[in-house]
Amino acid sequence: MSETKPGVTLNPELLLHPEAARISLPATFQIDEIRPVRGHTRPHLTAPTLGVLSHFTGTFAGTGFNMIFRPNSAAPTTTTFPNPVSPTPPTPPSxxxxxxxxxxxxxxxxxxxxxxxxxxxEAQNDIFLNGVPYVQTISDVTNPDTGKGDGNPIGIHFEPGLWMHIPATTTTPDLATSLVRMASIPHGTTINAQCLEPAGSFNGPPTIPPVSITPFVINSNPPNLITFASQTATNNATPRIPQDLTKFIAAGTINQAILNDPNTVLRNAIAGQTITKTIVFTVSTAPAAPEFGGGTDNIAFLLGNASGGAANANAVKMAATFWIETVEHKIVIPPFKPGQPPLKIPAPAAHPEQFRPVFEVTPPHEIAKAITITVHSTQIQYSQVVLLNFAGLTWPHVSVATLVPSDTQTVPPSAWP
Incomplete structure (x- = not known):
């Protein structure tokens, strides 16, 4: 393996076949209602639609960026740094x-x-939901110096959850078709985030707005922003991991533009791609009207006291925007004779470190001379902001990623000339 950029270790086999958490359900497991008598029928003879969630199929993998202001105690467990920082021990609001x-x-x-x-x-009839369980795993690949020192990625997030599709109702409540994401976070937070289902897709790539990491005074309106020295990429003497960003700035993997707006990572990831369609939606634990419900729940340690007023890190809100994109690829098919084993051809990469889908190719006829065909794959991008309250401030915790199918993709008959 060779490392071409800080935090990005390239191995073609890993890029094409990354390790993935798997969900294991019994092969015949399906949820349904218990019938009053054997043979009882109801209008819902088939499973309800998944709507936009039908795109959430199989396993996706990719790269991204995560940032979090985490509490730094003055107890013996205080985080230490290679370069001295001031003050030590930390004092509010540092x-x-x-x-x-x-x-x-x-x-x-x-x-x-x-x-x-x-x-x-009473007047509200039964409804039938459908959805997909999921497992999300995220590892840090920044630098061996910020891990265990053995060069292996460190797991920083594990999330089991459910995406559910909820049909429209007109009585109780009077609400259009909606989506919900229900998840559990190992630090001690559970979330219920909702939104109305998007009406459809639009042609072309997404317009990804900026997102800020700057903390602000709790409940201030407009937000009373408090900027910290650690938000300056070139300052190497602040309480930050990694503390010295010099090599990351040179590589363009963590720089001032990314600290100012982590969604820069998403825009960089799709630069050079041909995206023909996009679906976008934002789920939130405090969804916009007319949607309602949802929220976060935290363990006692995170709340600090019964009111949450002495929080170690109280997760008060989560909002996540998802872009489901259809990406067009041009792949070159080499000479092929019927009877040969199927070919496995990765999509071209717009960037050297980029994960890309792999297509299984079985031409329907002999290919005497290399040809180029057009294929498509689904890509998921997301930008998530969790608001953490502690030390009198609300601290944005931002995570972004660009994910592509890690399961081999099939070339449809329509792709062949």
Whole structure:
């Protein structure tokens, strides 16, 4: 293996076949209602639609960026740094560490659950949900110096959860078709984030807006922003991991533009790609009207006291925007004779470190001379902001990633001339 950029170790086999967390459900498992008598039928003879969630199929993998201001205690467990920082021990409002992670991620979806019955009361009839369980794993690949020192990635996030599709109702509540993401976070937080289902796709690539990492005074409106020295990429004497960003700035993997706006990583990832369609939606634990419900729940340690007023790190809100993109690729098919084993051809990479899908190719006829065909794959991008309250401030915790299918893709008959 060779390292061409800080935090990005390239291995073609890993790029094409990354390790992935897997969901294991019994092969015949499907949720459905219990019938009053054997043979009882109801109008819902087939599983409800998944809507936009039908794109969440199989396993995706890719790279991204994560940043979090984490509490820094004055107890013996205080984080230490190669370069001296001031003050030591930390005093308000300097009692934080800005951790920056270049990440490798897998997002694995299971088959759809089936018909999940939710019973209505009185005038509200029953509804049937459908959805997909998922497992998300994220590892830090920034630098051996910020890990265990053995060069191996360190796991920084594990998330089991469910994406569910909720049909429209007109009684209780009167609400259009919606989506919900329900997840559990190992640090002690559970989330229920919702939104109305998007009306459809639009042609072309997404327009990805900026996102800020700057903390602000809790409940200030407009936000009373408090900027820290650790947000300056060239300052090497601040409570930050990694503390010295010189080589990352040179490589363009962590620089001032990315600290100012982590969504820069998403825009960089799709530069040079041909994206023909995009679906976008934002789920939130405090969804916009007319959607309602949702929220976060935290363990006692995170809240600090019963009111959350002495929080170690109270996760008060999460919002995540997802872009589901159709990416067009041109792949070259070498000479081929019927009867040969199928070919496995990776899509061209717009960037050397980029994960890309692999296509299984079985030409329907002999290819005497290399030809180029057009194929498509699904790509998932997301930008997630969790708001953490501690030390009198609200601290944005931003995670972004670009994910492509890690399962081999099939070339459809329509792709052949």
């Amino acid at each position: 009692e934080n560490v800005l951790e920056l992670n270049l990440t490798k991620e897998t997002l694995a979806f299971s088959p759809a659950l089936g018909s999940v019955p939710n019973r209505g009361l």
